[in-house]
Amino acid sequence: MSRRLPPFERFLEANRTTVFRYLTAAVGRIDADDVFQETFLAALRAYPRCTEADRLDRWILRIASRKAIDHHRGVVRRPIPVAAPPERPTEVDLAANGFGPAVVAVRDLPARQDERLTISTHEPDRRSAEAADRFRAVAADTGLVDVAVGMVGSPVGELLVAVTPRGLAAISFEGEDRDRLLDRLARELSPRVLMAARATDDVRRELDEYFRGARRRFDLRLDRRLMSPFAKDVLGATARVPFGGLATYGEIAGRIGRPRAARAVGAALGANPIPIVVPCHRVIGAGGNLTGYGGGLPRKELLLRLEGSLPAE
DSSP states (O other), X not given: OOOOOOOHHHHHHHHHHHHHHHHHHHHOHHHHHHHHHHHHHHHHHHGGGOOOGGXXXXXXXXXXXXXXXXXXXXXXXXXXXXXXXXXXXXXXXHHHTTOOHHHHHHHTSOHHHHHHHHHHHSOHHHHHHHHHHHHHHHHHHTTOOSEEEEEEOOTTOOEEEEXXXXXXXXXXXXXXXXXXXXXXXXXXXXXXXXXXXXXXXXXHHHHHHHHTTSOSSOOOOBOOXXXXXXXXXXXXXXXTSOTTOOEEHHHHXXXXXXXXXXXXXXXXXXXXXXXXXXXXXXXXXXXXXXXXXXXXXXXXXXHHHHHTSSXXX
8 A cells, every 4th residue: 555645845855955966967056946946846736646655756856857858958949159158267367366276176177077076065955945945935826835834933832824725724833743733734635735934924914913912803714624524513613702701611512502512522622723713722611620722721821811811910
């Protein structure tokens, strides 16, 4: 049985340096970035249909090879410039600009050795990271990202937010298993999961306003595909608990017509994929106890104090 496709973000990070090294050797360091973009955009388009989850390193190198060949064919078809190319700098020119004997020696290497030295001394990992950042921006602008991921700081720690074209799909607290969440997003929504902060701007802005006390309700569209039918009912009722208000598990159970399902309501709230925006922190025990919260009771208490549901310390 073949493995499932990992989130594209993880695939990109695992293969970007190898692909960049290969392309630098295949098309040269000047054109490697452009061909890198073409390679990973082609991979992102095809990714949901890829049947080689256990051989993704070979799959991406095949795409890179085809893009390198296309690049060389395009170069062959380019018109030859009339003007002669500039001469290589002389030893006097280099010395005048502060370059020492080592650089002069590199200048005098045969072309292929010069190219190989360039590959080894220009930090391919750093350059591939920069190329990957440019790719993420281009991918988001072209509409190829099905699940955009961004990060936002908050008083309850750094939050991960995941947004699809349908709306906000998930929020994860700092310290939670985010690899597991990304795997779930890839499995249940789409494997085209990518860090794309700009696509999450609206969510991050509204969260920032909430934590600054400038927002009492969220105006965000929600993607509820990670919720079970029962959880959708529970969280729909929970979403109607107003800022500054509280409800008990039993009251939520009654509102969805399942008055004896308080325990099941608690389980659904504990698995809420969109905490804070769907305010499961506003649901408490029958005796007023702050029982259970997926993000931990200290975070639940902080959120309720921020909303004025509990007296400030």
